[in-house]
Amino acid sequence: MGQFVEGVWHERGFPVDSKGSFVRAKTTFHQKSLSEEQERYHLYISLACPWAHRTLMTRKLNGLDSVISLSVVDPFMDKEGWFFSKAEGAIPDPLFNARTLGEIYLKADPNYTGRVTVPVLWDKSESTIVNNESREIMRMFNRQFPKLSKKKIDLCPARFENEIDQVLDEIYEPINNGVYRSGFAKTQEAYDEAVTDLFDALERWERHLAHHRFLVGDQPTEADISLFATLIRFDLVYVNHFKCNIKRIVDFPALWGFVRDFYQIPGVKETCHFGHIKEHYFRSHEKINPTRIVPKGPVLDFDAPHLRDNL
Numbered sequence: 001m002g003q004f005v006e007g008v009w010h011e012r013g014f015p016v017d018s019k020g021s022f023v024r025a026k027t028t029f030h031q032k033s034l035s036e037e038q039e040r041y042h043l044y045i046s047l048a049c050p051w052a053h054r055t056l057m058t059r060k061l062n063g064l065d066s067v068i069s070l071s072v073v074d075p076f077m078d079k080e081g082w083f084f085s086k087a088e089g090a091i092p093d094p095l096f097n098a099r100t101l102g103e104i105y106l107k108a109d110p111n112y113t114g115r116v117t118v119p120v121l122w123d124k125s126e127s128t129i130v131n132n133e134s135r136e137i138m139r140m141f142n143r144q145f146p147k148l149s150k151k152k153i154d155l156c157p158a159r160f161e162n163e164i165d166q167v168l169d170e171i172y173e174p175i176n177n178g179v180y181r182s183g184f185a186k187t188q189e190a191y192d193e194a195v196t197d198l199f200d201a202l203e204r205w206e207r208h209l210a211h212h213r214f215l216v217g218d219q220p221t222e223a224d225i226s227l228f229a230t231l232i233r234f235d236l237v238y239v240n241h242f243k244c245n246i247k248r249i250v251d252f253p254a255l256w257g258f259v260r261d262f263y264q265i266p267g268v269k270e271t272c273h274f275g276h277i278k279e280h281y282f283r284s285h286e287k288i289n290p291t292r293i294v295p296k297g298p299v300l301d302f303d304a305p306h307l308r309d310n311l
């Protein structure tokens with residue numbers, strides 16, 4: 001893993017502050033408006049990454065598969081960062097036949113400085129990266145294809161927009177980013193703080209979801225997509241690999257029911273690739289798992305009845 005500095009690749013670990021806490025780098029490309037055109041945009045993702053997963057689920061639930069084309073990187077992130085391969089589930093780059101995702105960043109900006117992250121939304125007409133921030137891509141997919149979208153569910157109804165944004169903000173630091181702050185902490189203090197914040201927030205949303213089927217309103221929204229993207233990975237990876245082990249998700253009746261409920265929404269299951277998820281984390285982070293051995297378990301039944309229809 002590493003990053004570009006003025007277009008030159010440097011091998012580097014993840015950034016931490018003076019207390020040893022993981023600090024997520026800010027993304028660079030933030031264009032907020034798309035043109036509603038068939039096959040103008042291409043989405044580069046990893047099936048392992050929860051941020052990319054939110055954009056993949058949004059594309060799927062809006063029926064935009066044939067509108068926005070897709071590439072999937074190899075699950076293993078090596079010294080050169082994300083790369084393309086013919087691994088099962090991966091989809092090579094049809095636009096430039098690139099070897100690494102870094103090449104795509106340099107096509108957008110030959111002097112690019114920053115990390116090479118997924119997701120990336122590429123504009124074929126302008127030959128550049130439009131946006132590489134999952135929350136913004138998710139919102140654009142939900143809003144900016146009114147004619148081409150075949151959505152059955154509106155994941156960001158105008159009447160709930162403020163509440164959705166509030167919940168997205170509320171779950172980001174302790175939960176979505178919190179699992180990374182636990183796993184990438186370089187000091188006991190930084191880990192203790194992250195894992196405590198994480199489980200306090202999980203307990204808070206467990207109480208909410210015991211009485212509400214979804215996070216906002218009475219239908220799935222971007223807020224649920226974002227919580228789900230972290231929770232679906234939790235028992236498979238974060239409990240062991242990131243030491244998020246005060247409890248498992250299966251020990252929270254409402255959170256576990258919520259994960260199964262969301263997983264069973266038509267279209268969602270196809271976006272979940274447990275092989276890529278496990279392989280990416282356990283093999284790519286050599287400092288955390290030096291043997292790179294990928295554990296066999298746990299056995300989890302995401303298809304078990306969720307019994308949440310009447311909430």
Ligand SMILES: N[C@@H](CCC(=O)N[C@@H](CS)C(=O)NCC(=O)O)C(=O)O
Pocket residue numbers: 001002027048049050051052081115116117118119132133134135
């Ligand atoms: N804020 C970004 C974060 C994206 C991100 O950090 N993705 C990770 C994968 S889970 C990545 O590509 N990391 C590579 C790196 O930092 O070198 C978003 O939400 O899109």
